[in-house]
Amino acid sequence: MxxxxxxxxxxxxxxxxxxxxxxxxxxxxxxxxxxxxxxxxAEGLEAAAARAACEAAGWSYGPAAGDPELVAALTRLTVPIADGQRLLVTSGAQQAVDLALRALVPPGSRVLLPEPVYPAILALAAAAGIEVAGYEVPADDDRLEGLATALRAGDVRAIYTLPTFSNPTGECWSLAQRLRVLALCAEAGVPVVEDDPYRMIRFAEPPPSLAELAPQVAGSCVIYAGSLSKFVAPGLRLGWAIAPEPLAKAMQELRQAADLQPNSLAQRVAVHYLESGRVxxxxxxxxxxxxxxxxxxxxxxxxxxxxxxxxxxxxxxxxxxxxxxxxxxxxxxxxxxxxxxxxxxxxxxxxxxxxxxxxxxxxxxxxxxxxxxxxxxxxxxxxxxxxxxx
Amino acid sequence: MxxxxxxxxxxxxxxxxxxxxxxxxxxxxxxxxxxxxxxxxAEGLEAAAARAACEAAGWSYGPAAGDPELVAALTRLTVPIADGQRLLVTSGAQQAVDLALRALVPPGSRVLLPEPVYPAILALAAAAGIEVAGYEVPADDDRLEGLATALRAGDVRAIYTLPTFSNPTGECWSLAQRLRVLALCAEAGVPVVEDDPYRMIRFAEPPPSLAELAPQVAGSCVIYAGSLSKFVAPGLRLGWAIAPEPLAKAMQELRQAADLQPNSLAQRVAVHYLESGRVxxxxxxxxxxxxxxxxxxxxxxxxxxxxxxxxxxxxxxxxxxxxxxxxxxxxxxxxxxxxxxxxxxxxxxxxxxxxxxxxxxxxxxxxxxxxxxxxxxxxxxxxxxxxxxx
Structure with missing residues (x-):
């Protein structure tokens, strides 16, 4: 073998x-x-689980894009969804990023990763045969030549970002950094994958997400990844992706090929929890x-x-x-x-x-x-x- | 984009x-x-969910290979696990097959598929850049030249089988067919992926699984995929893979890269259901x-x-x-x-x-x-x- x-x-x-x-x-x-x-x-989750367990939907097959009620609840919760974009429920933000990168970057082409980087992104790139190169986003906006150069070196098909309370650095890009990165990526025609699992865990208001800013930057394209893991419960293994329709469809196809659909039971628990008024x-x-x-x-x-x-x-x-x-x-x-x-x-x-x-x-x-x-x-x-x- | x-x-x-x-x-x-x-x-599942919802483990991160209690429960339930093999919990048998094929078959190499075939297997092969070719297993054992030829044409790295109550045909290979297919694959050095989600839904006792027969056939290698979807509940999205250790490790790495781990909550529900004495x-x-x-x-x-x-x-x-x-x-x-x-x-x-x-x-x-x-x-x-x- x-x-x-x-x-x-x-x-x-x-x-x-x-x-x-x-x-x-x-x-x-x-x-x-x-x-x-x-x-x-614990009390709110237990109550949500008790409601979910009485419903046939939690035990049955469901749509690959996610339970429609959870899609609706996450749409209310997350960043604004632009026209022509769609929300898909995923098994955590990790799956959202995996699907986005596999849909965008063919084997042998390149994704740019921030340095330092969350190491699970290196694993998913390697598993898909995707080349990686690093970039930095210095606090001083004038010093982004490194990113501009990286965007043009090799066959770059996507850039992965974690701009808000990064793992591992905890850093949060300023509004000016966000707009400048979006503009550079738009110029280079490179779509931006924004991993944003920590937004809800904020001690001060962060700038808007790249996804929310994208409509202000002509030609920019952002794929957003969110997660319930950090502020509801990681064991639910639920996240979401927001992507322009042709990409959302491709990600959904990849997801169906990989594991058919999101977990039905966990989705029903999440629906009831998000609607409980306790969040x-x-x-x-x-x-x-x-x-x-x-x-x-x-x-x-x-x-x-x-x-x-x-x-x-x-x-x-x-x-x-x-x-x-x-x-x-x-x-x-x-x-x-x-x-x-x-x-x-x-x-x-x-x-x-x-x-x-x-x-x-x-x-x-x-x-x-x-x-x-x-x-x-x-x-x-x-x-x-x-x-x-x- | x-x-x-x-x-x-x-x-x-x-x-x-x-x-x-x-x-x-x-x-x-x-x-x-x-x-x-x-x-x-419904009654048994609801009771299992109520127990799971009170436990921290269902809401927390857990091992990529699966909740140890579920691994133990599935080990008792499933086909015998040979020395040197290991059981991994997966998100349904679909994910078990996806991980096995991606770990075994590089892009551009070939997997053999039964004809007719469950179409989701075509999708996962295409998503991984895996070439496909068909084979048939006629009821008459003497007519397996087609399979023998297919095993030697092109760079075949795995054969996918659904020998027990097939989707779509409902057919069940005889013991003689099973042993002959295992022998042919062993001769060709091709590992066999056995998709076996329907075994529990039997109206008469089927022959032993390929995984169970493999130790009788020198040189054979079987990767087994099971599922709770057909006899417990598909909404749990839980299946399992049994694979020789080096492959099990590779599949676990791929799984972590794709979506980190199986659903914690669903696994705890499954543990309590499988241990309820109701199965x-x-x-x-x-x-x-x-x-x-x-x-x-x-x-x-x-x-x-x-x-x-x-x-x-x-x-x-x-x-x-x-x-x-x-x-x-x-x-x-x-x-x-x-x-x-x-x-x-x-x-x-x-x-x-x-x-x-x-x-x-x-x-x-x-x-x-x-x-x-x-x-x-x-x-x-x-x-x-x-x-x-x-």
């Missing part, structure tokens, strides 16, 4: 190597990007929880000499380590102190060697404020004694 | 053209392969229901001159029409009589023109015995008056 070279070429997701550590008793996990269980609306107060509670956790984590780290960029939402900090510290050394010492972190190089593009070795990704969503304070103290205690700041 | 040639090359699933007709009031649907809603164990009596009830429906449909058709092969399980009959009738003409006349059928050519391989035009696929699972009798009478009434048997 031979395996396809497409699967043997898939990069190992370095975050997966962390799973065995996460299961150790007493380990405080800052590495995994998981919402904390006390941030679910706004629940999301406000989650924002307050995570905002306090982020502040606690950031303040302990900043005091110890980490340089912590301001983050106004999402689930991650991506601080620079104090001078003289490296992510791999800190990882080992932190594990010994029972705290788990994601080293920066896990988010480097292939071939970048020890890139990002002065960074770590820390998820502030998964632990209570008290435990996150404890985790931060342990992490500071794990800094190498040779560190200049220690 | 350009679409990838892989998606523009995907064949339109001809069954999808039937959906608008299925929604017409009063239409009796023999075309769609859907279990009937009165064949769900055996429920499955027996479904077998009795469907067997009676099949008998009713087959007898009305046989009386009207259809040649109806005996079918001992599954959900489909694939009869030959009476002399002089064609599937397309019968389809039109049947729709006018408010009965929907799937014309045989929908199951032909590409390039076969009007192949199978003397066949129709009829699902006996979706309507009550009374309604299926009514549908059969309408279908007979829709035969063209020129038909020799009318």
């Amino acid at each position: 031979h395996l396809s070279p497409l699967v043997t070429s898939m990069p190992v997701n370095p975050l997966r190597a962390l799973f065995p550590y996460a299961a150790r008793p007493g380990m405080l996990n800052l590495a995994s990007g998981h919402p904390s269980r006390d941030a679910y609306d 706004d107060s629940h999301v406000n509670r989650v924002r307050d929880l995570y905002s306090a956790r982020k502040a606690r984590l950031a303040s302990v780290l900043a005091e110890a000499g980490f340089r912590v960029p301001d983050t106004e939402g999402g689930m991650f900090l991506f601080p620079r380590l104090p001078e003289g510290q490296t992510a791999s050394a800190l990882f080992d010492r932190a594990v010994a102190e029972n705290v788990l972190i994601a080293p920066g190089p896990a988010f480097a593009l292939p071939g970048r060697g020890a890139g990002l070795s002065d960074r770590v990704r820390l998820c502030f969503a998964g632990l209570s404020e008290t435990l996150i304070g404890e985790a931060a103290e342990r992490l500071v205690g794990a800094l190498a004694p040779t560190g200049a700041q220690v | 350009h679409l990838s040639p892989l998606v523009t090359s995907m064949p339109v699933n001809p069954l999808r053209a039937l959906f608008p007709y299925a929604a017409r009031p009063g239409m009796l649907n023999l075309a769609s392969g859907h279990p009937s809603r009165d064949a769900y164990d 055996d009596s429920h499955v027996n009830r479904v077998r009795d229901l469907y067997s009676a429906r099949k008998a009713r449909l087959a007898s009305v058709l046989a009386e009207a001159g259809f040649r109806v092969p005996d079918t001992e399980g599954g959900m489909f009959l694939f009869p030959r029409l009476p002399e002089g009738q064609t599937a397309s003409a019968l389809f039109d006349r049947a729709v006018a009589e408010n009965v929907l059928i799937a014309p045989g050519p929908a199951f032909a391989l590409p390039g076969r023109g009007a192949g199978l035009s003397d066949r129709v696929r009829l699902c006996f699972a979706g309507l009550s015995e009374t309604l299926i009798g009514e549908a059969a009478e309408r279908l007979v009434g829709a035969l063209a008056p020129t038909g020799a048997q009318v």
Whole structure:
């Protein structure tokens, strides 16, 4: 038996190597990007599940594009949908991005990825035979020549973006950055895939999504990916894509070929939950929880000499380590102190060697404020004694 | 915006053209392969959902290979798992087949498909850039030269089989056919993907699965795909794959890239349902229901001159029409009589023109015995008056 070279070429997701550590008793996990269980609306979800379980629709086959009532509920919830575009329910934003890139980028052609990047995007590109190249979007708008050049090098068919509370950086592009990136992509004729799972987890109002801004930028084309995972529940495995009709149809065909349709039961639970009137107060509670956790984590780290960029939402900090510290050394010492972190190089593009070795990704969503304070103290205690700041 | 040639090359699933007709009031649907809603164990499923909804695991991220308790429950339920093999939970058997073929067959290489074929397999092959060629497995074992030749023509990397109560034919390979096909594939070094979603819907005991027989055939390699859709509920979107470890790992990587993991909530519902002690009596009830429906449909058709092969399980009959009738003409006349059928050519391989035009696929699972009798009478009434048997 031979395996396809497409699967043997898939990069190992370095975050997966962390799973065995996460299961150790007493380990405080800052590495995994998981919402904390006390941030679910257990009562509301249980009630929604009870309603869904009584309906035949939850147990039956349904449309590939999604349950019509969920499509309607998500249409009310998400960014404005332009004329000629359509919303498809997907199995999380991951499937929305996978379908969009497979529909847009033939094997051997290229997608541009932000650097640092969420590593699961590298895996889906490799699985589809899609070439990758990196780009950066500096805060200073005048320095976007790098992106302009990247858009024209090779057969670029799409650009993947996570402009709002990025994974891993937590950064949020300014309005000016958004408009400039859209304009550059429109000039190059490259469609923009906007991965936007963290928008609802905001501590301050972010700029409009690229999808919402696209009508202001002539020639731009944005495919939007949303998710219920971060503000309702990841176990529902529900997200959505918004795409121009010919692409939406292609994505739906790919989806049917891959797994026929979204999960019927989970969709009915989501319909009832989204219609329960509980979402706004629940999301406000989650924002307050995570905002306090982020502040606690950031303040302990900043005091110890980490340089912590301001983050106004999402689930991650991506601080620079104090001078003289490296992510791999800190990882080992932190594990010994029972705290788990994601080293920066896990988010480097292939071939970048020890890139990002002065960074770590820390998820502030998964632990209570008290435990996150404890985790931060342990992490500071794990800094190498040779560190200049220690 | 350009679409990838892989998606523009995907064949339109001809069954999808039937959906608008299925929604017409009063239409009796023999075309769609859907279990009937009165064949769900509504009470048992509702109780399982209530238990699942109280657990954090159903709302949380989980392992890509599946919830460990569901893996254990499916391992008890399914065919024996040989040493060195592993069970992965998938989003239906469709995803199991998609992952297996993508892991085994590089773009440009070939998979062999039975003829007639379930058309969703054509779509997934096209989406992955996989070439297809047909094969037949005649009841007479001595006439398998065609398969032997097909296995050696071109770069064949896998063979897809649905040997037990096939969709669309309802046929079940004999033990001798199974062993001979396994031996031929082993000789050619071609792994066998066995799609087996209908095994539990049996009116008589079928021969062992190819997966179970493989250890008797030196050099054979079988990847097994099972499903809860036909005997528990399709809306759960849960199936499983059993594959040798290196392939199982590759399929799991592909699955993570595509959509991260199986649906957590649906998996917890399935765990509680499979452990409820209700499965055996429920499955027996479904077998009795469907067997009676099949008998009713087959007898009305046989009386009207259809040649109806005996079918001992599954959900489909694939009869030959009476002399002089064609599937397309019968389809039109049947729709006018408010009965929907799937014309045989929908199951032909590409390039076969009007192949199978003397066949129709009829699902006996979706309507009550009374309604299926009514549908059969309408279908007979829709035969063209020129038909020799009318």
